[in-house]
Each structure stands twice: as C-alpha cells, then as structure tokens.
Amino acid sequence: MSVELFEVRPRFRKLVPHSMEELTGNVKTSLEASAQEITGSVGPSYLVLKVKSDERHFWTPQLNVSLEDDPNGTIVNGMYGPRPDIWMLFVFLYFLCGFITLVVLIIGLSQYQLGLSAYILWAIPFTLGGIFVLWFSSRTGQRLGKDQLQKIHGFVQQHLLVNGTDV
Structure with a gap:
C-alpha cells in the first residue's frame, strides 16, 4: 500500500x-x-x-x-x-486559516479600492504559510505513523x- x-x-x-x-x-x-x-x-x-x-x-x-x-x-x-479528535483539530485549523485569509483579503481589497492603505494584505502570506505548516505537519505525521x-x-x-x- x-x-x-x-x-x-x-x-x-x-x-x-x-x-x-x-x-x-x-x-x-x-x-x-x-x-x-x-x-x-x-x-x-x-x-x-x-x-x-x-x-x-x-x-x-x-x-x-x-x-x-x-x-x-x-x-x-x-x-x-x-483519530477523530486529531482529524477535527486539523479540519478546524485549516478552516480557521482559510477564514482568516478570506477576511484579510476582503478587508485589504476593500481598503485598496477606497484608496486607503492596505497593509493588512501582508497578513495573507502568513496565513498561507500557516496552511503550508499544517499540510507539512500532517505529512510528517503520516510518515511517523507509517x-x-x-x-x-x-x-x-x-x-x-x-x-x-x-x-
């Protein structure tokens, strides 16, 4: 397998x-x-x-x-x-990172369209980095449990x- x-x-x-x-x-x-x-x-x-x-x-x-x-x-x-508790933890963390990314994107693009400073958009690479860290840790966990x-x-x-x- x-x-x-x-x-x-x-x-x-x-x-x-x-x-x-x-x-x-x-x-x-x-x-x-x-x-x-x-x-x-x-x-x-x-x-x-x-x-x-x-x-x-x-x-x-x-x-x-x-x-x-x-x-x-x-x-x-x-x-x-x-285990179901670990699975739900990861689903929740993925959802949280995705939700934060979406909120930051909406606020940042709204500020950009209004001609205001859109510094909040700099948070997007960090949230995407969080998603990558979650993915990487789940892959590491799969290797540890192989x-x-x-x-x-x-x-x-x-x-x-x-x-x-x-x-």
Missing part, C-alpha cells in the same frame, strides 16, 4: 467472497487473540482497528472499515486516518481481505 503525495486519508475498496458475519466473526476472533498488536471494535457492518494503546502516540493512525452486502460476497471499504499503518494493513490483509479483489 503506497501513500500518494496529496492523499490525506488513504482508502481501499475490495470485494471479498465471504459474508459480513464471517468477516466480522473472523476479525473479532483475531482481535481477541492475545498475541495480536491490534485492537478495535467490531459492529455488524463496521470495524474500527487501532494499534494497542501502549504503542499509540499523537500521530497513530486507525482504520475505519464499512462492510456492504453484495451478491458475490461483501464489499469492504477501508479508510485510514488519524509503520503502524503498515501493521494495521497487514492485519487487515491477513484476517479480512483474504481472496479480495479490487472493486
């Missing part, structure tokens, strides 16, 4: 020739095995897989999986990403995506 440059939350979609009950039962049994380094929760049509809590850090990824019935088996949709992502993906390949085909 490779992570592309601009892929924020890597995804996969596979068709597995097993029923949802078989898949969830298999994953639940595997999670209960004490030797596994993966933990999570299993519902009737979803899974959330994480690294055990003693190995987690700020950038630890998790996998959210939804299962859909299909005449040929089950469609498995997976999306890797940070080994754990591979660990989760290995578990999924072994216990969920056996004989799966791309959809």
Whole structure:
C-alpha cells in the first residue's frame, strides 16, 4: 500500500467472497487473540482497528472499515486516518486559516479600492504559510505513523481481505 503525495486519508475498496458475519466473526476472533498488536471494535457492518494503546502516540493512525452486502460476497471499504479528535483539530485549523485569509483579503481589497492603505494584505502570506505548516505537519505525521499503518494493513490483509479483489 503506497501513500500518494496529496492523499490525506488513504482508502481501499475490495470485494471479498465471504459474508459480513464471517468477516466480522473472523476479525473479532483475531482481535481477541492475545498475541495480536491490534485492537478495535467490531459492529455488524463496521470495524474500527487501532494499534494497542501502549504503542499509540499523537500521530497513530486507525482504520475505519464499512462492510456492504453484495451478491458475490461483501464489499469492504477501508479508510485510514488519524483519530477523530486529531482529524477535527486539523479540519478546524485549516478552516480557521482559510477564514482568516478570506477576511484579510476582503478587508485589504476593500481598503485598496477606497484608496486607503492596505497593509493588512501582508497578513495573507502568513496565513498561507500557516496552511503550508499544517499540510507539512500532517505529512510528517503520516510518515511517523507509517509503520503502524503498515501493521494495521497487514492485519487487515491477513484476517479480512483474504481472496479480495479490487472493486
């Protein structure tokens, strides 16, 4: 599994020739095995897989999986990403930087059109720099969590995506 440059939350979609009950039962049994380094929760049509809590850090990824019935088996949709609280923090910070950029741009261009000093426009490079810093830190976080992502993906390949085909 490779992570592309601009892929924020890597995804996969596979068709597995097993029923949802078989898949969830298999994953639940595997999670209960004490030797596994993966933990999570299993519902009737979803899974959330994480690294055990003693190995987690700020950038630890998790996998959210939804299962859909299909005449040929089950469609498995997976999306890797940070914990929901980390994800919302970044969404909020991106929104905040974007909103500040928009407000500064509106005020600055209004002042410019009125023939007034538009020094506030000098704040735009800083807000765009803030967006770049957020992007760079999220990419750094992805690199720091890559080994754990591979660990989760290995578990999924072994216990969920056996004989799966791309959809």
